[in-house]
Amino acid sequence: MTPQEFDAFYAASFSRLTGQLYAMTGNWSEAQDVVQEAFIRAWDRRRTFDPDNAPEAWIRTTARRLAVSHWRRLARGLHLAGRHQRREPPTVEPPTEEHLMLVTALRDLPESQRSALVLHHMCDLSVQQVAVETGASVSTVKSRLARGRAALAARLADQIPSSDERELRV
CATH class of the missing domain: 1.10.10.10 (Winged helix-like DNA-binding domain superfamily/Winged helix DNA-binding domain)
Known part of the structure; x- marks a missing residue:
């Protein structure tokens, strides 16, 4: 997946996935955190990340596992987000x-x-x-x-x- 394809995938699915994880966790901030972390992990494997092989399911599963385990890699996420994200994240409407x-x-x-x-x-x-x-x-x-x-x-x-x-x- 090229960086442009990944950016388009992120923009198209971040809000939807955050809403889904919010429904699972009941915590808006946690939902945003775990979805962002899942996207960071996908970014790390973007060269082998297959857009035809249910990428949203992979992100959702990873985010759900992160929410259950409460394990975060925040420092790495902030570093990658600052280095690889050139534009503002998509605006997420309040529930x-x-x-x-x-x-x-x-x-x-x-x-x-x-x-x-x-x-x-x-x-x-x-x-x-x-x-x-x-x-x-x-x-x-x-x-x-x-x-x-x-x-x-x-x-x-x-x-x-x-x-x-x-x-x-x-």
Whole structure:
């Protein structure tokens, strides 16, 4: 991947990946940090980084593993970002109120259910792909999705005003 192709890939996917990792971690700053670190690691291997071989999945998996382990290479990241990034990073819009409600509800779920839900519904991965990315079996992923959806629906029902309450506000 040429530096220009990498820059285009970064610009096109940084915001989306940050949003996905924010939904997984529940922490906006941490999501930005781990996605940036994953891009730095991809930059280090850009000559062998295949744009046809699901590069976003590689970045997302790497960022998710970094978030789980809390292991950072901040000094190296700052050095590489200053040396290789000639332009300002893309502007990331703040999350909407609905997104914040979703992340708050997701934060209450066990990490395994939260990851399965985000990877399947927000990242549009198949159940098989979620299984590969998380190292779980297909049946385990299906179980996590079913339990996670039920728990998420219950949590969101508590946060969303009923139609009668909405009419009173108008």
